[in-house]
Amino acid sequence: MTLRLLVLLVLAGPVAAQPWGQAQNSVEQWLQGHEVQTQGLSLAVPTWVEDGAFVAIDLTLRDAQPPVSLSLLRSGEDDPRIATLHVQAWEAPLRLSTRVRLPRSQQLIVLARDGRGRVWLAAQAVEVLSSSCLSPSSAQPGSNLGPLQAWLEPHGRGLELRSLLRHPMETGRRSSVDGQLLPRHLPTHFEVSGTHGNLLRIEPFEGLAANPYWRMLLPAGQTPLLLCWVDADGRAFSRQLP
Amino acid sequence: MQGLTRRQLLAGAAMLPWLLPGALQASVGRARVLVIGGGFAGATAARYLKRQAGQLDVVLIEPKSDFHTCPFSNHVLAGLRELGSLRQDYRALQQQQVLHVREWAREIDLQARQVVLQGGQRLRYDRVLLAPGIDMDWQVIEGYDRNAASRLPHAWQAGAQTALLRRQLQAMDDGGLVIISVPDNPYRCPPGPYERASLIAHYLSQAKPRSKVLILDSKDSFSKQALFQQGWQALYGERIEWVGRAGDGRVVRADAGRRELLCEFGQRHRAAVINLIPPQKAAEIAARSGLVDSSGWVPIRPATFQAREAGDIYVAGDACIAAPMPKSAYSANAQAKVAVAALLADLAGQEPPSAAWRNTCYSALAPGQAVSIAADYGIQEQRLVELPGSLTLSPLQPPAGLRAQEAALADAWYQSICMDAWGHLA
Structure with missing residues (x-):
């Protein structure tokens, strides 16, 4: 039985008609008319976490042709989107790490599509064992923006890029300590460009953890790199490496 | 929460979580229970096993003749207590007819139902209560291994490491910088590093007034953050600086020779x-026995604290995955009692009694000033959960005397929990 058939059965089955929860529509749209590859995409994420505000994930995609689009989703939230990515070049295999926000136990879903139109899906349940002992920061919204931290170092034949922007990633659904709804405040996009043009573009959504962190492996010969986050008000946070 | 309420809760904690009926005590027979590890969870378990079922053959496998508690070890670093004041021993347990085998338990042979000691000797068991605590994960921070820890101490297992860090603080010139590096969750005692910063800052303010503390944190926020930061500002001004992950606080490499960290x-x-303080995992025996998951900690069945993969093995304390309960001495003590009750019921062929847990973590801001966080826990849909509405946290604007009252409560808690775990000589 092919994975496409399996997925279709799962999608159509009477018992688990919505296996991807709130992300069902997004997953169906992504998979429509495509055969899901059985191998190549792997997702490394803890099966349980103490703090759902910062869940570290690593994903690896093997034998994909550029450009690759990725969609990171979660199954248990009104807005299931975490981020969409468009990757033009990488040091194979494609490896990305970030941190996502899971307010409760749910499925984490990664969808990928490469330049040949092939489609991948990987998912894993994450149990969030929240503890009030790990109380969150009381920082006020907007009081801590930037700088954009970044670091580049050799990794095998390529380069390892790590970056983090200090940003609250306010969803517009959270209340302050005095009960006021905190206004929505999300950046619009993050781009990494090299000497041969754009390497990566990321659109962040509610599911991306505060202080968005990205780690990726890039091909050599692209330096200097230009990194740029653009905030909702158009303000840019940029770094050039090295 | 006000002090009176907390006192009542402390009194209630001593009764956690159970009382076994006499008929059940009689029916467990002369089964052999091996308790691995003599910390808060292991000592509590050994004591309560023997107290509740005197005819049980209870063997404590613990290489040390005495044990130094992590609670209050930060006071030792600041010169506020002697290391010896943290020492507990196993004489009262031995007096209670617990056999103390002074060896390392290397592995549990689940098939043979035997525990393998470091020297190769094998001990048969009917049940095991595994409470081995933590090991440092030496694979995460490049350049930080056991040798490096003799120059850059973690002091996250009390005893020789505590004494080493204390000596280094004493030997440091006035004006020297003290760095505390804190790992990501989960780790033993979530507020512990910040209490440590507080009490070291107190020591510096008295003995090295030009010195400062820099906290390099792998996390973006931390336990009781607002309370600590308010206390630091009020008590120590600029002496303590906290750098979270967004400020490049996550240490990735250590050079012990140069006493240098790379973030x-x-x-x-x-x-x-x-x-x-490096990332941690369950002590090595848990992995050798095939009991850990990919996180390095031991999954359990929450109602009984049996290892998820081995029903004859009960696991309590820092080694197990009991989140949302924090890895604390208070949790270890409460978990050990639940595990003992379930173990005895199992031996007697009965259903385990229902369980409830509480945890309180006190943290000193300075001598005679403390804050706390506490919560109740229970089982819902076969999961361990924090009970809604049970969280209590010291107020940011405390009534006069509350910080001092909480410091006194912390002292009383420490005395009572050590007595509860290790007992006292008749």
Whole structure:
């Protein structure tokens, strides 16, 4: 039985008609008319976490042709989107790490599509064992923006890029300590460009953890790199490496 | 929460979580229970096993003749207590007819139902209560291994490491920088590093007034953050600086020889004293016995604290995955009692009694000033959960005397929990 058939059965089955929860529509749209590859995409994420505000994930995609689009989703939230990515070049295999926000136990879903139109899906349940002992920061919204931290170092034949922007990633659904709804405040996009043009573009959504962190492996010969986050008000946070 | 309420809760904690009926005590027979580890969870378990079922053959496998508690070890670093005041021994347990085998337990042979000791000797068991605590994960921070820890102490297992860090602080010149590096969750005692910063800052303010504390944190926020930061500002001014992950606080490499740390985004820090608390995992025996998951900790069945993969093995304390309960001495003590009750019921062929847990973590801001966080826990849909509405946290604007009252409560808690775990000589 092919994975496409399996997925279709799962999608159509009477018992688990919505296996991807709130992300069902997004997953169906992504998979429509495509055969899901059985191998190549792997997702490394803890099966349980103490703090759902910062869940570290690593994903690896093997034998994909550029450009690759990725969609990171979660199954248990009104807005299931975490981020969409468009990757033009990488040091194979494609490896990305970030941190996502899971307010409760749910499925984490990664969808990928490469330049040949092939489609991948990987998912894993994450149990969030929240503890009030790990109380969150009381920082006020907007009081801590930037700088954009970044670091580049050799990794095998390529380069390892790590970056983090200090940003609250306010969803517009959270209340302050005095009960006021905190206004929505999300950046619009993050781009990494090299000497041969754009390497990566990321659109962040509610599911991306505060202080968005990205780690990726890039091909050599692209330096200097230009990194740029653009905030909702158009303000840019940029770094050039090295 | 006000002090009176907390006192009542403390009194209630002593009764946690059970009382076994006499008929059940009689029916467990002369089964052999091996308790591995003599910390808060192991000592509590050994004591309560023997107290509730005197005819049980209870063997404590613990290589040390005495044990130094992590609670109040930060006071030792600040010169506020002697290391010896943290020492507990196993004489009262031996007096209670617990056999103390002074060896390392290397592995549990689940098939043979035997525990393998370091020397190769095998001990048969009917049940095991595994309470081995933590090991440092030496694979995460490049350059930080056991040798490096003799120069950059973690002091996250009390005893020789505590004494080493204390000596380094004493030997440091006035004006020297003290760095505390804190790992990401989960780790033993979530507020512990910040209490440590508080009490070291107190020591510096008295003995090295030009010195400072820099906390390099792998996390973006931390336990009781607002309370600590308010306390630091009021008590120590600029003496304590906290750098979270967004400020490049996550240490990725250590050079013990140069006393230098490299952070994730390239910042380097050199210091006169570096207290590097690395990521942790369940003690090695848990992995050797095939009981850990990919996180390095032991999954359990929450209602009984049986290892998820081995029903004859009960696991309590820091080694198990009991989140949302924090890895604390208070949790270890409460979990051990639940595990003992379930173990005895199992031996008697009965259903385990229902369980409830509480945890309280006190943290000192300075001598005679403390804050706390506490919560109740229970089982819902076969999961361990924090009970809604049970969280209590010291107020940011305390009534007069509350911080001092909480410090006194912390002292009383420490005395009572040590007595509850290790007992006292008749």
